[in-house]
Amino acid sequence: MLGMPDDIWVPIKLTIELATISTLSLLVVATPLAWWLARSKAWFKEAAAAIVSLPMVLPPTVLGFYLLIALGPDGPGGLIASLWGARTLAFTFTGLVIGSILSSMPFVVQPIRNAFAAVGDRPLEVASTLRASPTRAFWTVALPLASPGLLTGAVLGFAHTVGEFGVILMIGGNIPGRTRVMSTAIFDFVETMRWREANLLAGGMVAFAFVVILAMTLLEKRFTRAGA
Amino acid sequence: MKLTALAAALVGFLTSLAAPVHADVTHVAVAANFTEPAKEIAALFKQKTGHEAVLIFGASGAFYTQITHSAPFEVFLSADAERPKMAVDNGYAVPDTLFTYAIGKLVLWSRVIDVTNGEAALKAGNFQKLSIANPVAAPYGTAAVETMKALGVYDALKPKIVQGNSIAQAFQFVDTRNAELGFVALSQLHGVTEGTRWEVPMKLHAPIFQDAVLLKTGANSEASKAFLAFLKGPEARAIIAKFGYVLELS
Numbered sequence: 001m002l003g004m005p006d007d008i009w010v011p012i013k014l015t016i017e018l019a020t021i022s023t024l025s026l027l028v029v030a031t032p033l034a035w036w037l038a039r040s041k042a043w044f045k046e047a048a049a050a051i052v053s054l055p056m057v058l059p060p061t062v063l064g065f066y067l068l069i070a071l072g073p074d075g076p077g078g079l080i081a082s083l084w085g086a087r088t089l090a091f092t093f094t095g096l097v098i099g100s101i102l103s104s105m106p107f108v109v110q111p112i113r114n115a116f117a118a119v120g121d122r123p124l125e126v127a128s129t130l131r132a133s134p135t136r137a138f139w140t141v142a143l144p145l146a147s148p149g150l151l152t153g154a155v156l157g158f159a160h161t162v163g164e165f166g167v168i169l170m171i172g173g174n175i176p177g178r179t180r181v182m183s184t185a186i187f188d189f190v191e192t193m194r195w196r197e198a199n200l201l202a203g204g205m206v207a208f209a210f211v212v213i214l215a216m217t218l219l220e221k222r223f224t225r226a227g228a
Numbered sequence: 229m230k231l232t233a234l235a236a237a238l239v240g241f242l243t244s245l246a247a248p249v250h251a252d253v254t255h256v257a258v259a260a261n262f263t264e265p266a267k268e269i270a271a272l273f274k275q276k277t278g279h280e281a282v283l284i285f286g287a288s289g290a291f292y293t294q295i296t297h298s299a300p301f302e303v304f305l306s307a308d309a310e311r312p313k314m315a316v317d318n319g320y321a322v323p324d325t326l327f328t329y330a331i332g333k334l335v336l337w338s339r340v341i342d343v344t345n346g347e348a349a350l351k352a353g354n355f356q357k358l359s360i361a362n363p364v365a366a367p368y369g370t371a372a373v374e375t376m377k378a379l380g381v382y383d384a385l386k387p388k389i390v391q392g393n394s395i396a397q398a399f400q401f402v403d404t405r406n407a408e409l410g411f412v413a414l415s416q417l418h419g420v421t422e423g424t425r426w427e428v429p430m431k432l433h434a435p436i437f438q439d440a441v442l443l444k445t446g447a448n449s450e451a452s453k454a455f456l457a458f459l460k461g462p463e464a465r466a467i468i469a470k471f472g473y474v475l476e477l478s
Binding site for chain 1: 364389392
């Protein structure tokens with residue numbers, strides 16, 4: 001495809017698929033979590049926030065190691081996998097998605113939480129005086145106002161998953177076409193001294209990261225101006 | 229008064245840090261499969277000579293790349309013969325210091341199914357995942373592939389193969405039972421009683437010659453040269469044999 005050999009093109013395709021699915025899943029999971037963290041008055045709120053942020057601080061190999069056990073036959077992953085006759089979620093694309101969700105979670109939750117917190121109580125109070133139910137107020141007032149934060153979270157989550165290496169190395173098994181993503185493919189190329197391919201993929205990732213960060217900054221400015 | 233006491237304490241502390249004049253440190257890059265024997269050898273080495281060998285474990289492929297980019301290793305214990313030879317050919321290692329310190333033994337190990345008759349188990353294929361070390365980076369992985377091809381099962385088993393980036397990771401996949409079975413190094417099973425194993429007959433794959441070499445960074449290091457000499461000696465060889473390596477091809 002696109003004139004590139006399979007061992008270059010397939011990891012790229014796999015990485016984009018993994019990042020897209022993980023980011024979408026993350027938005028679904030992180031948004032209610034961020035909403036709760038922004039608005040809850042529970043006494044254990046900050047402890048919960050700290051637990052959510054743990055993957056940011058833990059070495060990926062630590063996270064990957066515990067994931068290996070959790071996804072395997074001795075953990076919940078094995079239980080889920082047995083539903084379709086498999087023994088483990090490790091070495092599967094699903095396993096990678098779970099790993100990416102866990103490791104990118106803090107990068108998605110933080111911006112969304114901050115955005116919700118910045119909305120404040122006032123617009124929601126006004127909405128309720130105009131007879132909007134809390135659910136309606138969330139969807140029609142809070143979410144649109146917080147959308148720059150959601151965009152930031154989505155972009156960060158996507159970029160972080162594209163760059164994820166340690167966790168994928170631990171639970172992936174490097175299966176071509178299934179778990180051999182760009183980061184582990186580059187690692188392989190370096191190990192076997194195929195510098196041309198390594199440079200190609202790595203250079204592509206650098207360019208991609210640059211474009212992503214630039215786009216994020218410009219889009220955020222535009223959104224904030226439009227929403228203000 | 230206080231200042232004098234402080235100064236005395238400082239001098240005392242600094243003096244205590246001074247190592248004996250003859251004792252030195254050497255940094256040894258050790259292939260993952262040789263982890264346990266290397267630790268024992270290093271401990272004995274320190275006891276006998278006073279020199280300290282700092283061991284760094286990892287995949288031979290990664291080590292070679294690092295060595296070509298000025299990694300601070302002085303001695304290289306590879307899992308293969310190819311990389312030490314490349315190091316000498318490309319000027320990173322001292323010629324004439326290269327020798328085979330061990331010949332590796334490949335083992336099929338499982339904690340889930342019975343692999344006592346490994347050939348039959350492989351041919352039956354009653355498993356979902358088989359773990360090997362990445363064949364492009366680790367010689368035990370290459371040997372695993374050679375073995376499967378020699379037995380005529382490689383094509384059938386290829387879709388079930390998962391790769392660890394080093395033999396240590398290949399072991400981990402089997403140990404956590406994520407893979408039902410896998411090809412590991414015999415030395416990794418030292419002291420392990422769980423599961424069943426099949427020692428792969430050495431005629432099924434090219435011998436895993438594990439070579440050691442003195443790197444240019446360690447050319448003037450007494451501790452480095454002493455370590456390599458110790459590795460060739462009878463005490464180290466006894467440890468190496470104990471862990472299931474072969475010392476000479478019969």
